Amino acid sequence: MSQQPEKDKNFVPARRSFLQGGLTAAGGAAVAAIGGGAALAAGTPDPAITELKDWNQYSGPGVDAAPYGVPSPFESDVVRRNVPWLTADPISSINFTPLHELDGIITPNGLCFERHHSGVAEVDPAEHRLMINGLVDKPLVFTMQDLMRFPRENRVYFLECAANSGMEWRGAQLNGCQFTHGMLHNVMYTGVRLRTLLEEAGVKPSGKWILAEGADASGMGRSIPIEKALDDCLVAFKMNGEALRPEQGYPVRLCVPGWEGNMWVKWLRRIEVGDKPWQLREETSKYTDLMPDGRARRFTWAMDVKSVITNPSPQAPVTHGRGHTIITGVAWSGHGKIKRVDVSIDGGRNWQHARIDGPSLSRSLHRFYYEFNWDGSPLYLQSRAIDEHGYVQPTKDALRAARGDNSIYHNNGIQTWYLKTNGEAENVEVS
């Protein structure tokens, strides 16, 4: 009877109890989900209107009830989630941004996915230093106060883990865009250009690479070519206006716009300038791409053009039945701005242009919408992004044809959601 999809119970318990609460209030009146607004029998007054609610009658908490505000309790299911079997231990693991619960382009700070290699370092900013050493005229040490006295910039950038969608290389596996695409966030950073700091120390002509190193117990380190370091890398201490969250590298992290998230070293404490790459663990045994011939690509830094429909998706079914329906999602490219997003509802046979709304910034998420009149028939939903250089998001089959089945990283293939007649969506691949 209920059109609330069965699987929904796994993902949105709060919403379910909310609906059940509504049922109780309606005195057990049958709720037919299909048709949404017509949930009540014609002519039956809506108790949401006719009944006096507590919040209509009684005063709520005053100011300062929550000195640092938190979301409504009705949004309690909007949280990061992990998949325990992916990694050995939560100390060195990952969780995922709930993309299907978000809109616009900015990811709220508390929902930005986490990836740690030795847990969240709790760093006292008064005891944090950033050192620049190696092939420089004068090795320098900065306090946080020193850093904040350099000219600041505000930039919106996406951060995507190179392994985002990595579990899907061999085929559809996880049911939910939070899990297939949620190693992704988009934040406005405030910080200082790395270039400015390097110029303060004076890079010697022989300096061709930098090593960025974190203060956490994994001593996270990545080699970055000097051209990128002097281009758009940002040493950031604010995210979306407030201090970085501890899990995002408080008090200071590196932003490497458009490049894989592993390079965005958190708890940044040292930049070394050298003449060669360091070949550390995260750029040799990890974050290299094993090809079908057994050889491996290395230094595959840029994140390619990509998009995903966030709604509907397996965690966000259509509950209103046929009629006017909104498809929305996000698109991004590590190479620049998104020029266009196409949407297909028939598994890639025919495509329509989606509407991009909100800021269109280089190396930032773009929000797209496609509105249509759903007749209730099953659909295969896909999105395809094209960036300003003309790079087109490929199909998963095209990626496998080029790279085989043993890759993990850099899966930017087109995602398909199978929208069923009951409004449920499932992660599938189509011919």
Added chain:
Amino acid sequence: MSKFLKFTASIVLLGSAWATNANAQDADAGEKVFRKCAACHAVGEGAKNKVGPELNEIFGRVAGSHEDFKYSKAMIKAGEEGLVWDHDSLTEYLAKPRAFVKGTRMAFGGLKKDDEIANVIAYLATFSSSAEQAAAEPAPAPTGASGGDTAPVETAQAPAANAADAVIPEHGVYHLGREALPEEVAAWDIDVRPDGVGLPVGSGTVADGGVLYDDNCAVCHGVFGEGEGRWPVLSGGFGTLTADRPVKTIGSYWPFASTIFDYVHRAMPFGNARSLDADQTYAITAYLLYLNDIVTDEDFELSNETFSEISLPNEENFYPDDRLDEANFDTNVEPCMENCGDGPAEIVMRARILDVTPDGDDESGAGGID
């Protein structure tokens, strides 16, 4: 003359740093002394102005400047004339308030004993981040025969009592930060490159490494490097890189032995990083090479001298990113918009894991991402 001025400045700065050091004075005793003040002044979390202003962050505060407090004209004037609360000014003020700032509304007669003054200032310092910072980092005393001329002044993080007294370094464009000392660079710069740059002096044998490995590493990585659970497999996997399920280990996949040394030295054992010294790290690295048949003699000793003899078999199989050569990156192809593909789309694959529930059972799936 100028030499004398410089000397005085150093002494004052050092004096401030020491005076606010909670170890030198007794902040706990100061808390008791503060009871004499508490009728009019609050300090600590949630402190608000009372008869007198609240005293959080009093260190470095310009006199008469708490924006929500109504001061005497005298106190405001004192601030305008440059009075900033620090150890020295508070010491004088608390001894004889009305003599130090004539016309202050503070009716308190003053603290009689020097140690009471010192202790209450130490107590107040615990609620001032700038004073705490100075206390946490007393200017290091010059050591050895390396001159130690202006270093103490340059390294002091305490804000100058007067902005004009701040020392501006000569380096760079913005003259910010300070020169890193060689000991500081040495403390942090422990990275090791494939060409051996960065290797510390030291050595360790395969046999020594085996003992250390069993004690420190085997619990996660397995006795033979086979990996427990989903912890990384460190050995074996030879010839699997083209197989359906490649096993990427030190021997089968890693390009450089320097990566082992660097990673073990900086990040292992998991949960107790930086606890292995150079000799221990050489020994464990030697043992990992042994587990992977890179060296075969249990007496083999790996050291900064012998390191260059080691190379890993898969080194030559890495090449730079050439993604842009893939057909997927051809920007001359307009994507198909209508009637693409052969016939209607059909499902060829469905999600393996249908319910990725937050509290679900420990389902096992393929394609981990560690």
